[in-house]
Amino acid sequence: GEDVEQSLFLSVREGDSSVINCTYTDSSSTYLYWYKQEPGAGLQLLTYIFSNMDMKQDQRLTVLLNKKDKHLSLRIADTQTGDSAIYFCAESPPSNDYKLSFGAGTTVTVRA
Amino acid sequence: DSGVTQTPKHLITATGQRVTLRCSPRSGDLSVYWYQQSLDQGLQFLIQYYNGEERAKGNILERFSAQQFPDLHSELNLSSLELGDSALYFCASSRGNSYNEQFFGPGTRLTVL
Numbered sequence: 766g767e768d769v770e771q772s773l774f775l776s777v778r779e780g781d782s783s784v785i786n787c788t789y790t791d792s793s794s795t796y797l798y799w800y801k802q803e804p805g806a807g808l809q810l811l812t813y814i815f816s817n818m819d820m821k822q823d824q825r826l827t828v829l830l831n832k833k834d835k836h837l838s839l840r841i842a843d844t845q846t847g848d849s850a851i852y853f854c855a856e857s858p859p860s861n862d863y864k865l866s867f868g869a870g871t872t873v874t875v876r877a
Numbered sequence: 878d879s880g881v882t883q884t885p886k887h888l889i890t891a892t893g894q895r896v897t898l899r900c901s902p903r904s905g906d907l908s909v910y911w912y913q914q915s916l917d918q919g920l921q922f923l924i925q926y927y928n929g930e931e932r933a934k935g936n937i938l939e940r941f942s943a944q945q946f947p948d949l950h951s952e953l954n955l956s957s958l959e960l961g962d963s964a965l966y967f968c969a970s971s972r973g974n975s976y977n978e979q980f981f982g983p984g985t986r987l988t989v990l
Contacts, residue, residue, distance in 0.1 A: 800981075807879065807967060808981040853920065864910065864933050865979060867920035 769868035771854050776874045783841040785871045787854030792835060794856040798865065799828065799839045802851045811839070811852075841873075849875045880904065881982035883968050889988045895956040898985045902949055902970030908932070909951040910971070910979060911943055915964035926951055927973050958989045 768790040777783045789797065795816050800808040814821045814828045814837070821828045827840040841848055851870040858866070880903035890896055902909050911923040913936075922935035926945035937943075940958075945951045955962060965986050969979040 807881075807983040808969075809879070810978060810980065813978065864922045864925055864935060865912075866922070869919045 768866050769854055769856055771852075771868035771871045773869065774872050774874070776876060777844050779844060779846060779875050779877050781844055783839075783844045783848065783873055783875075785839045785841075785852050785854075785873065787837040787839075787868055789835050789837065789854070789856045789866075791856055791858045791866075792832065794858050796857045797828075797830060797837050798853075798855040798857070799826075799837075800853040800855060800867075802853065802870070804850075808853065844873075844875050846875050846877070849873060879980040879982065881968060881970050881980050883966075883982035883985050885985060886983065887986050887988075889990065890958060891990055892958055892960060894958050894989075895954065896958065896987065898953040898955070898966050898968075898987075900951045900953070900968030900970075900982060902951070902968075903980055906970035906972055906980070907949065908971045908973035909945055909949070910969040911937075911951070911953050912967040912969065912981075913964045914967060914984070915961075918964075920967075923953070955987070960989050963987055963989045 771787045798813040799811045801811050825842045829838045853870045854868040855865040882901045884899045907928045910925045914920045923937040924943050925933040929945050943953045965984045967984045968982045971979045
């Protein structure tokens with residue numbers, strides 16, 4: 766995932782908002798995704814945004830997309846202990862194969 | 878539960894050996910993707926199959942191969958294993974049309990001793 770960059774760690778207090786940032790390099794990417802990986806588990810698709818959108822909200826999750834800066838963020842409102850996990854940003858450049866390029870993942874730790 | 882199953886869950890083997898990882902996609906999904914997750918390389922796309930045919934190749938070594946069978950399940954074959962092949966191997970599936978949502982299986986953890 767050398768084309769997608771994320772900060773590696775985030776510590777947040779329970780009840781606060783978490784903001785995870787990601788930058789990507791392929792401006793032609795059609796879809797951008799956020800996946801969550803809990804310890805010992807596979808990847809769970811949290812949300813995605815189409816490249817012609819600036820924002821998408823889904824319950825406690827808000828995704829912001831700044832195409833000019835190639836910047837994607839995920840905001841988790843009212844962060845809970847169950848939100849502790851690794852969060853991966855991924856891009857899907859337009860092609861026939863839909864493969865995903867992932868960032869290194871941001872480990873979010875929620876403290877009481 | 879994503880609906881994607883992978884077997885086995887864990888695999889421990891020795892260097893030089895060959896193993897086969899298996900993946901069953903969600904019902905109705907035609908595309909299968911294989912990814913490798915390791916500490917030093919992160920999550921890397923290996924290969925994709927769509928309806929039985931290879932569609933795209935990523936950072937897959939020549940020692941690795943895959944196939945997708947008529948019933949749409951897929952196998953990833955890893956041969957001449959090296960210590961550095963120790964990783965989590967994920968399978969994902971999608972409908973295979975313009976909607977790109979990929980659903981991931983729980984992964985197979987391979988340990989090469």
